[in-house]
Amino acid sequence: MNIVGIFDHALNFRFWPRVTSGELPDESVAGCHQNPTTGRYTMESLIFKITGLNDETCVRTLANAIQDLPSIGHVEISLEKGEASVEHGRFVSPDDILQAIVEAGFEAEYSA
Numbered sequence: 001m002n003i004v005g006i007f008d009h010a011l012n013f014r015f016w017p018r019v020t021s022g023e024l025p026d027e028s029v030a031g032c033h034q035n036p037t038t039g040r041y042t043m044e045s046l047i048f049k050i051t052g053l054n055d056e057t058c059v060r061t062l063a064n065a066i067q068d069l070p071s072i073g074h075v076e077i078s079l080e081k082g083e084a085s086v087e088h089g090r091f092v093s094p095d096d097i098l099q100a101i102v103e104a105g106f107e108a109e110y111s112a
Contacts, residue, residue: 043073046094048084051107055079058106065104069096084108 053059059077062084066075071089078084086097094110101108 043071043087043089045085045087046097046110048086048097048101048108048110050077050082050084050101052105053077053079053082061104062101062106065100066097069100072097 050062053062056079059079063075063077066072066084066086069088069092071091073087073089074085075087076085084101088094088097098108098110
């Protein structure tokens with residue numbers, strides 16, 4: 001699985017796993033669970049309010065810290081809003097993500 005990331009014009013960073021043709025989500029890798037009703041794999045979403053995001057370098061540092069955790073599906077960081085939206089599977093807890101953010105040098109709080 002490859003990771004694709006882009007910076008858009010508003011200095012937001014997004015990254016997501018890119019699934020190539022024929023690959024199926026693997027619960028043991030992604031940490032997501034399959035909804036028995038729909039059969040779709042789901043992840044939890046959190047919004048983190050981040051203090052200390054000053055520039056594009058801070059956004060990259062934060063993205064790398066979160067991306068290094070297991071079971072991260074999608075991250076969107078807004079420099080303008082001072083927020084990070086994170087989709088994660090069950091192999092990582094909200095507190096694990098918060099700890100990674102703090103260890104990267106930022107202050108944060110989260111809500112579901």
